Amino acid sequence: MSGRGLDNGFRLLGLLMIGVIVCFLLTPIAVTVTMAFDARAYLGPLPPPALSFRWFEQFFSDDYFLRGLSTSIQLAVASVSVSLCVGVATAFALDRASFLGKEALISLFLSPLIVPPVVTGFALLLFLSHMGLVYGFARLFCGHIIITVPYTIRATLASVAGIDRSLTEAALILGATDRRAFWDVTFPLARTGIVSGAIFAFAVSMDDVAVSIMLTDAKTYTLPIALISSMRANFDLSIAAASVMLMLVTLALILILDKFVGLNRVIGQGVFR
Amino acid sequence: MQPSSETVIEFRNVIKRFGATTAVDGVTFTVGAGETVSLLGPSGCGKTTTLRLISGFEDPEEGIIEIAGESMVGKRPYERNVGLLFQHYALFPHMTVAENVAYGLKHRRWPKAEIADRVGEMLRLVQLKGFEDRSPGQMSGGQQQRVALARVLATRPKLVLLDEPLSALDAKLREELRLELKQILTSVGSTTIVVTHDQNEAMSLADRIIVMNRGRIEQQGTPDEIYMKPRTAFVAAFIGRTNWFHGRIAGASDDGFFRLTTDAGTSLAIPDPGVAGGGKWSVCIRPERMAVTGPDAKIGRSGDNLLPGKVVDVVNMGAEFQYIVDGAEGRVMVVEANREGPRLRTGDRVSLLFRAEDCVVLPQDGA
Numbered sequence: 001m002s003g004r005g006l007d008n009g010f011r012l013l014g015l016l017m018i019g020v021i022v023c024f025l026l027t028p029i030a031v032t033v034t035m036a037f038d039a040r041a042y043l044g045p046l047p048p049p050a051l052s053f054r055w056f057e058q059f060f061s062d063d064y065f066l067r068g069l070s071t072s073i074q075l076a077v078a079s080v081s082v083s084l085c086v087g088v089a090t091a092f093a094l095d096r097a098s099f100l101g102k103e104a105l106i107s108l109f110l111s112p113l114i115v116p117p118v119v120t121g122f123a124l125l126l127f128l129s130h131m132g133l134v135y136g137f138a139r140l141f142c143g144h145i146i147i148t149v150p151y152t153i154r155a156t157l158a159s160v161a162g163i164d165r166s167l168t169e170a171a172l173i174l175g176a177t178d179r180r181a182f183w184d185v186t187f188p189l190a191r192t193g194i195v196s197g198a199i200f201a202f203a204v205s206m207d208d209v210a211v212s213i214m215l216t217d218a219k220t221y222t223l224p225i226a227l228i229s230s231m232r233a234n235f236d237l238s239i240a241a242a243s244v245m246l247m248l249v250t251l252a253l254i255l256i257l258d259k260f261v262g263l264n265r266v267i268g269q270g271v272f273r
Numbered sequence: 274m275q276p277s278s279e280t281v282i283e284f285r286n287v288i289k290r291f292g293a294t295t296a297v298d299g300v301t302f303t304v305g306a307g308e309t310v311s312l313l314g315p316s317g318c319g320k321t322t323t324l325r326l327i328s329g330f331e332d333p334e335e336g337i338i339e340i341a342g343e344s345m346v347g348k349r350p351y352e353r354n355v356g357l358l359f360q361h362y363a364l365f366p367h368m369t370v371a372e373n374v375a376y377g378l379k380h381r382r383w384p385k386a387e388i389a390d391r392v393g394e395m396l397r398l399v400q401l402k403g404f405e406d407r408s409p410g411q412m413s414g415g416q417q418q419r420v421a422l423a424r425v426l427a428t429r430p431k432l433v434l435l436d437e438p439l440s441a442l443d444a445k446l447r448e449e450l451r452l453e454l455k456q457i458l459t460s461v462g463s464t465t466i467v468v469t470h471d472q473n474e475a476m477s478l479a480d481r482i483i484v485m486n487r488g489r490i491e492q493q494g495t496p497d498e499i500y501m502k503p504r505t506a507f508v509a510a511f512i513g514r515t516n517w518f519h520g521r522i523a524g525a526s527d528d529g530f531f532r533l534t535t536d537a538g539t540s541l542a543i544p545d546p547g548v549a550g551g552g553k554w555s556v557c558i559r560p561e562r563m564a565v566t567g568p569d570a571k572i573g574r575s576g577d578n579l580l581p582g583k584v585v586d587v588v589n590m591g592a593e594f595q596y597i598v599d600g601a602e603g604r605v606m607v608v609e610a611n612r613e614g615p616r617l618r619t620g621d622r623v624s625l626l627f628r629a630e631d632c633v634v635l636p637q638d639g640a
Binding site for chain 1: 328329350351353355356357359361363364365366367376377380428
């Protein structure tokens with residue numbers, strides 16, 4: 001292709017930018033994963049001379065980490081389930097209704113994204129203590145619902161807003177009641193958005209430190225909290241192995257969703273408009 | 274299909290407001306069984322709101338809407354047995370073609386085997402047999418609109434509503450599908466209301482046209498009446514191309530025609546305006562009702578009008594030629610079929626000949 005020198009120049013620049021960003025995002029992960037398989041007992045220069053599963057063995061023989069992982073998964077599944085129901089119902093209601101202050105209400109629902117999580121966590125700690133709720137899992141459960149609901153609401157709202165209103169009208173005029181039209185048309189078309197909201201919510205729940213650190217008790221703590229605590233106590237590379245485990249859990253979830261819903265649907269929503 | 278006397282829909286003094294604007298302002302019309310009626314008008318004239326009132330997506334503030342003699346007050350869309358073809362098809366993207374067509378039947382609790390038969394029958398009707406398992410997203414616009422039509426007709430609705438059915442398609446396809454649409458609607462004998470801003474669509478599909486403007490009906494009539502006997506300046510200007518002459522009526526002449534003295538001073542023979550009175554009048558004449566003659570032509574018989582002028586532009590439209598002629602009365606457009614023979618060129622001196630009977634006399638707006 002001649003005469004496209006400028007375009008090619010731009011393309012090169014674009015590719016370079018993409019390359020830089022990909023490196024920036026992937027290098028820390030690559031380093032962590034490499035370190036997790038490092039066979040040395042100390043922190044040495046990269047690359048490691050030999051690889052082993054020793055840190056994973058240590059991770060899986062460490063009750064402290066395992067407990068954190070198990071709590072994290074239970075917590076994520078429980079809180080995302082609830083926040084999904086709440087978020088989806090709220091988003092559908094908000095989409096249909098039109099009233100004064102609707103935008104303000106949406107902002108309120110999304111406010112946990114803006115309020116610093118430390119503040120949310122601290123406020124919740126005070127509030128729940130006043131209420132007499134001191135059981136760690138229950139406190140974390142409340143906290144994680146609060147921080148994940150904005151994601152489920154927002155993702156559902158975005159996908160519902162993209163559904164052509166004439167599709168619902170077509171269902172109605174063809175004989176479907178309002179309820180049937182919802183289950184036949186609106187819900188299936190919003191599903192991709194709902195699923196992507198759930199993935200985000202799950203990742204947020206698995207990953208959270210700021211809110212969780214306020215709400216843990218001696219026996220109930222999440223994996224990220226366990227990582228931080230053990231980093232302070234005795235730094236070794238089982239933390240890298242734990243990080244890899246955290247990534248794997250999230251990755252596994254995404255793959256499961258891909259199997260049942262189709263990740264290309266979640267990402268390529270354009271087809272379903 | 275001959276329209277019968279049975280009234281399928283009756284619209285009586287219907288008013289619908291949106292805030293301060295009155296979208297539909299006292300509209301009254303009826304549509305008989307088997308009839309195809311077009312609601313024609315510019316955007317914002319209330320035609321789409323009228324359609325939505327019939328479908329039950331909007332409720333009127335005042336007036337009566339009856340379908341097959343039954344009042345539609347408080348009836349939800351799914352209780353009306355009305356079919357609606359959407360401008361942008363509104364096919365369910367997550368269902369196959371067959372599932373789309375079957376959707377209305379499923380909600381009418383047809384037995385499975387009958388649904389399958391009916392879906393096959395409908396897809397044959399719109400010439401899409403074999404496309405059952407396609408997804409609408411894999412089809413062209415024209416094919417999608419056919420699927421939508423099959424979906425509408427499958428349930429045998431009492432009334433079929435078409436909302437700008439062809440406007441999302443490109444010009445060539447639009448013409449093809451228009452013919453096909455007309456054949457299909459005729460073959461199933463459905464009662465149809467076509468909402469459109471496209472006069473060609475209205476003229477070719479409808480037995481009767483209702484021209485709307487600013488929430489009101491300007492004129493109802495056959496396509497021929499609307500085109501040749503427009504009753505308001507709006508109708509004359511909105512449908513087809515028109516040449517206008519403005520002036521005052523000078524009175525009747527001996528030959529049974531009236532005379533109009535234009536603002537530029539020309540005296541034109543016009544038909545009886547019907548009502549007496551001074552004031553300003555407008556005369557309109559369709560470009561194809563004017564003939565181009567030599568510059569020295571003389572008036573041969575009473576009721577003829579001759580306007581001398583000079584050709585300033587010649588536009589070849591393929592099937593026809595448009596001549597733009599400047600004369601004492603300003604700029605006039607003449608259309609002639611593209612036939613063999615000598616053609617006019619820019620700069621030619623000509624006379625334009627037209628008959629008084631072909632003129633339509635209308636009181637000027639605000640007069």
